[in-house]
Amino acid sequence: MNKPTEIQGVSGTQLKLFVEKIERLEEEKSEVQENIKDVYAEAKSVGFDTKVMKQVVRLRKLKKEEYEEQEELLDIYKQALGMIPSESN
Amino acid sequence: MNKPTEIQGVSGTQLKLFVEKIERLEEEKSEVQENIKDVYAEAKSVGFDTKVMKQVVRLRKLKKEEYEEQEELLDIYKQALGMIPSESN
Amino acid sequence: MNKPTEIQGVSGTQLKLFVEKIERLEEEKSEVQENIKDVYAEAKSVGFDTKVMKQVVRLRKLKKEEYEEQEELLDIYKQALGMIPSESN
Amino acid sequence: MNKPTEIQGVSGTQLKLFVEKIERLEEEKSEVQENIKDVYAEAKSVGFDTKVMKQVVRLRKLKKEEYEEQEELLDIYKQALGMIPSESN
DNA sequence: CTGCCATTTTACCGGC
DNA sequence: GCCGGTAAAATGGCAG
Numbered sequence: 001m002n003k004p005t006e007i008q009g010v011s012g013t014q015l016k017l018f019v020e021k022i023e024r025l026e027e028e029k030s031e032v033q034e035n036i037k038d039v040y041a042e043a044k045s046v047g048f049d050t051k052v053m054k055q056v057v058r059l060r061k062l063k064k065e066e067y068e069e070q071e072e073l074l075d076i077y078k079q080a081l082g083m084i085p086s087e088s089n
Numbered sequence: 090m091n092k093p094t095e096i097q098g099v100s101g102t103q104l105k106l107f108v109e110k111i112e113r114l115e116e117e118k119s120e121v122q123e124n125i126k127d128v129y130a131e132a133k134s135v136g137f138d139t140k141v142m143k144q145v146v147r148l149r150k151l152k153k154e155e156y157e158e159q160e161e162l163l164d165i166y167k168q169a170l171g172m173i174p175s176e177s178n
Numbered sequence: 179m180n181k182p183t184e185i186q187g188v189s190g191t192q193l194k195l196f197v198e199k200i201e202r203l204e205e206e207k208s209e210v211q212e213n214i215k216d217v218y219a220e221a222k223s224v225g226f227d228t229k230v231m232k233q234v235v236r237l238r239k240l241k242k243e244e245y246e247e248q249e250e251l252l253d254i255y256k257q258a259l260g261m262i263p264s265e266s267n
Numbered sequence: 268m269n270k271p272t273e274i275q276g277v278s279g280t281q282l283k284l285f286v287e288k289i290e291r292l293e294e295e296k297s298e299v300q301e302n303i304k305d306v307y308a309e310a311k312s313v314g315f316d317t318k319v320m321k322q323v324v325r326l327r328k329l330k331k332e333e334y335e336e337q338e339e340l341l342d343i344y345k346q347a348l349g350m351i352p353s354e355s356n
Numbered sequence: 357c358t359g360c361c362a363t364t365t366t367a368c369c370g371g372c
Numbered sequence: 373g374c375c376g377g378t379a380a381a382a383t384g385g386c387a388g
Contacts, residue, residue, distance in 0.1 A: 015142070018132040022146055025125045032118045033363095036111055043107045053104075054365080057111055126386085138258060139387075143361090144251050151244050158240065162233050169227060193320075196310045200303055200324055207299045214292045215369085221285040228370075231282070232378085235289055300380090321382080 006012065040050045078084045094102040133139050183191045222228050272280045307317045345351045 014135070015132075015137060015145075018128060018137065019142065019145055019149070022125055022128050022142075023149070025121055025128065026146075026150075029118060029121045029125070032114055032121060036114045036118070039107060039111050039114065043104075046103070048099075048104060048107065051365090053108065053111075056104075056108060057115070060108070060112070061115075141251075141254055141258060144247070144254065148244070148247050148251060151240070151247065155237070155240050155244060158233070158237050162230075162237060165230050165233065169230060188315075192313070193310075193315060193323075196306060196315065197320065197323060197327070200306050200320075201327070203299055203303045203306065204324070204328075207296060207303070210292055210296045210299060211368095214289055214296070217285060217289050217292065221282075224281070226282060226285065231286065231289075234282075234286055235293075236378095238286070238290070239293075318382085 040053065043053060044050050075084065079086045094100060129139050129142065132142060183189060218228050218231065221231060272278060307320065310320060311317050342351065346353045
């Protein structure tokens with residue numbers, strides 16, 4: 001048999017499933033990335049400066065993260081104060 | 090009015106739409122990325138070596154790309170030799 | 179003294195040596211890059227299509243890389259299967 | 268003969284020579300690049316911050332270019348004033 | 357926490 | 373001279 005599905009305790013079949021699933025997900029990711037590119041292209045075509053836009057997006061992301069950190073901290077405080085149940089419950 | 094929609098010929102409204110669309114797409118992308126991570130984690134949990142898996146995925150991608158480039162190159166050759174019409178025709 | 183050689187525990191002299199060495203290497207690199215450009219220019223002058231040539235070069239590189247990755251992957255498999263000692267031994 | 272050296276007026280032999288020369292040059296370039304990497308690595312190993320170093324290198328390059336532009340301009344003025352002969356002579 | 361790898365950004369080069 | 377695409381550099385994220 002030249003298509004062994006198990007060698008040294010490694011299931012080729014199972015490995016194949018994992019790899020193919022990953023590849024499908026990476027395909028999806030590429031498509032989304034393409035979409036992002038398209039949006040920038042469209043914005044550019046109506047006169048926006050994509051470089052600046054990218055900076056804007058980055059800044060907003062940073063701010064959002066900051067905000068979320070604060071929210072998270074707030075949750076921790078609330079939990080510590082018994083105002084809300086802890087996640088593990 | 091503190092929400093001008095046009096400054097220096099730049100439409101804030103339009104820009105906002107673009108930026109928000111990009112942000113939604115990047116959100117999607119992050120989710121897909123998370124899914125990929127999860128698959129690797131699951132594979133690892135049943136005994137696969139993540140490093141090897143990543144290399145397998147990379148290699149397969151490389152092969153696919155090479156194949157596609159071959160095709161592309163072939164087209165260029167054909168065009169160069171006048172065997173097929175160029176794209177602009 | 180206006181040429182301190184150590185500030186905040188950082189040796190200016192040593193840093194200078196590193197930076198200058200890097201600059202010399204980057205100079206070399208630029209020269210090689212120039213040479214590459216010249217070869218393309220010469221090829222073009224005798225009728226070759228630069229774009230096609232670049233794709234040929236890229237494809238050949240891709241193949242070489244793929245081959246090398248294959249080898250590398252094979253080693254990893256061998257190691258995983260205990261057929262050869264790991265690098266750290 | 269399955270190794271034609273000329274198709275549609277394209278000399279395969281000549282093309283091969285060009286491509287191989289380019290590949291040799293790119294090989295050289297890679298080696299130089301490796302050397303640069305090594306220098307950064309060494310600098311890092313003795314405590315320098317490579318990120319900052321890269322910025323330093325970039326700045327110095329900019330300054331050098333600025334300087335050369337000025338020199339060039341100076342030459343143009345000199346030529347205009349008949350102080351030195353023009354390049355085309 | 358460090359090194360490695362992928363992604364992203366920047367710079368370059370050729371074509372129009 | 374500008375724009376598009378391609379290659380290099382820099383940054384950021386992930387695993388170990």
